[in-house]
Amino acid sequence: MGVPRFTDLTAPQIAALPADTVAVLPLGAIEQHGPHLPVSTDHVTATEAAQAAVELAAGESVPVVLLPGLAYTKSDEHHTFPGTIWLSWDTLMRTLVDIGRSLQTSGISRLLFVNGHGGNSALGQVACREIRRRFGLRTFFAHLGVPVDQGGTSSAAGELGMGVHGGHGETSLMLHLRPELVHMDLAVRRVPEHLADYELIGFGKPVSFGWTSDDFGPDGHIGDPTGATAEHGKAVFDAAVGRLAAVIAEAHRFAP
Structure with a gap:
């Protein structure tokens, strides 16, 4: 049946959508991902x-529409490297809240953010509550997979739980989705092994810390992309899609 896109509908068609239709908004980023991945990586994977x-989900008769993905988000942790285009936290917050307000005036009552960039997480969760409080929408925030620095696991043991940016997982995804944009000849291991010495502070540990990508070396990525494969990327992508489709179905009927 194809992808039901919000932008393909007319105003009367939008007004006639079922009351519990879920609007899905991908949140990507345009930011450096080391020498081997394009700056579009997070935008590509999220969208x-x-x-x-x-x-x-639509094929399973769940009422859902896809909004155009938001490419420019909160990427200032990568500001020291060329290619990163970021919105300030308050600009992005106002943007997300304004989108929620606009959807409410169109009769949309449920909004799911699909996030491809870990740097959006805290702000996105705050935006969900703000949109809920101010405009009454049921709001949801989902990742393709739980980010490593938020308790997820690296997809390669050699990353020591620190494959947070441009490592094995993201590189594998891009080898599956956009192999022509991946430069595996430039892929190198960049894992800050000294962080393993800290029990409480670190990626995915009880205490988080503020960081920028230049804290960890000259290349901008954090992880080990050298063993990435398209086959692994396909497995990760297919699992993420199945999980997100289930999330959409739950978001359609969710009531606290």
Whole structure:
């Protein structure tokens, strides 16, 4: 049946959508991902996964529409490297809240953010509550997978739980989705092994810490992309799409 896209509908068609239709908004980023990945990595992964999940959910008769993905988000942790285009936290917050307000005036009552960039997480969760409080929408915030620095696991043991940016997982995803944009000849291991000496502070540990990507070396990525494969990327992508389709179905009927 194809992907039900919000932008393909007319105003009367939008007004006629079922009351519990879920609007899905991918949140990507345009930011450096080391010498081997394009700056579009987070935008590509978020938009591709959201599109596939929306198509899958719609095929199971879940009322859902796909909004155009937001490419520019909060990427200032990568500000020291060329190619990063970021919005300030307050600009992005106002943008997300304004989108929620606009959807409410169109009769949309449920909004799911599909996030492809870990740096958006805290702000996105605050935005969800703000949109809920001010405009009454049911709001949800989902990742393709739990980010490593927020308690997820690295996809390669050699990353020591620190494959947070441009490592094995993201590189594998891009080898599956956009192999022509990946430069594996430039992929090198960049794992800050000294962080393993800290019991409480670190990526995915009880105490988080503020960081910028230049804290960890000259290349901008944090992880080990050298063993990435398209096969692993496909497995990760397919699992993410299935999970997101299930999230959309739950968001459609969710009531606290």
